[in-house]
Amino acid sequence: MSKITELVDELVTPILDDMSLELVDVEYVKEGSNWFLRVFVDKETGVDIEECGIVSERLSEKLDELDPITHNYFLEVSSPGAERPLKKERDFEKAVGKTVHVKTYEPINGEKTIEGKLLSYDGNSLSIEMTIKTRRKQVDIPMEKVAKARLAVTFS
Numbered sequence: 001m002s003k004i005t006e007l008v009d010e011l012v013t014p015i016l017d018d019m020s021l022e023l024v025d026v027e028y029v030k031e032g033s034n035w036f037l038r039v040f041v042d043k044e045t046g047v048d049i050e051e052c053g054i055v056s057e058r059l060s061e062k063l064d065e066l067d068p069i070t071h072n073y074f075l076e077v078s079s080p081g082a083e084r085p086l087k088k089e090r091d092f093e094k095a096v097g098k099t100v101h102v103k104t105y106e107p108i109n110g111e112k113t114i115e116g117k118l119l120s121y122d123g124n125s126l127s128i129e130m131t132i133k134t135r136r137k138q139v140d141i142p143m144e145k146v147a148k149a150r151l152a153v154t155f156s
Contacts, residue, residue, distance in 0.1 A: 004028045004037070004068060004069060005026040005027070005028050007066075007068055008026045008028070008037065008039065008059070008063075009023065009026055011059060011062045011063065011066075012026070012039055012041075012055065012059050012062075015055055015058045015059060015062075016041060016055065019051065019054065019055065020043060021041045021042065021043050021047060021051065021055070022041065022042050022043060023039070023040075023041060024040040024041060024042050024080045024084060024085065024087075024091075025038075025039075025040045025080065025085055025087060026038070026039050026040075027040075028073075034072075034073075034074060035069075035071060035072070035073035035074070036073060036074050036076060037069070037073050037074070037075050037076070038076045038077075038078070039055065039056075039059065039075070039076070039077045039078075040077075040078060040079065040080040040084075040085075041055055041077060041078075041079065042079055042080055042084065046079060047079045052077045052078055052079070053077075055077045056075060056076075056077040059075065059077065060075055063075070082151065082153045083101070083150050083151050083152060083153055084150060084151050085148070085149070085150045086100065086149040086150055086151065087149075089121075089123060092118070092121040092126065092149070093121055095118050095121070095151060096118050096119070096120060096121055097117065097118065098117070098118060098151055099115065099116065099117055099118075099151070099152045099153075099154045100115065100116070100117075100118045100126075100128065100149060100150065100151060100152055101113070101114075101115045101149070101150050101151075101152040102114045102115070102126065102128065102141060102146055102148070102149045103146075103147045103148045103149075104141060104145045104146060104147055105145050105146075105147045106145060108139060108141055108145065109139060111139075114128055114130060114139055114141065115128075115130065115152055116128040116129050116130035116131065116139070117129045119138065123143075124142065124143055125140050125141060125142050125143055126140070126141045126143070126146070126149075127139070127140050127141075128140075128141065
């Protein structure tokens, strides 16, 4: 399955470069009896439905030419939304100062889920300020312990 996502990454990158869009993530997953190829794209000002449609058309043409997926699947191109995943170094760098939600492979200070303001990212670790009741606490998380990370929407 990772070969499919790698191939889609290669195929969609020139399309996105041409449109000044950024690839956020590619997923190839089975849900129930259906397969889904999901491509998440974005840009500073956000993407609209027309841009997603153009990417979908162009990518679909490329996939039809190569035909790397032998069974039926649904192609979905969309924005990652407000709670966009953080995967690349640049994602973490841009998230500094924002609220993030991080799941770890093993507990850090007794917690496997940490949400708070991302204070810093140095390539090796994240430093997050959590608020527990009324106390603020800084937590440092080594990147090798991060299972998943995303922006978090907060309502204050």
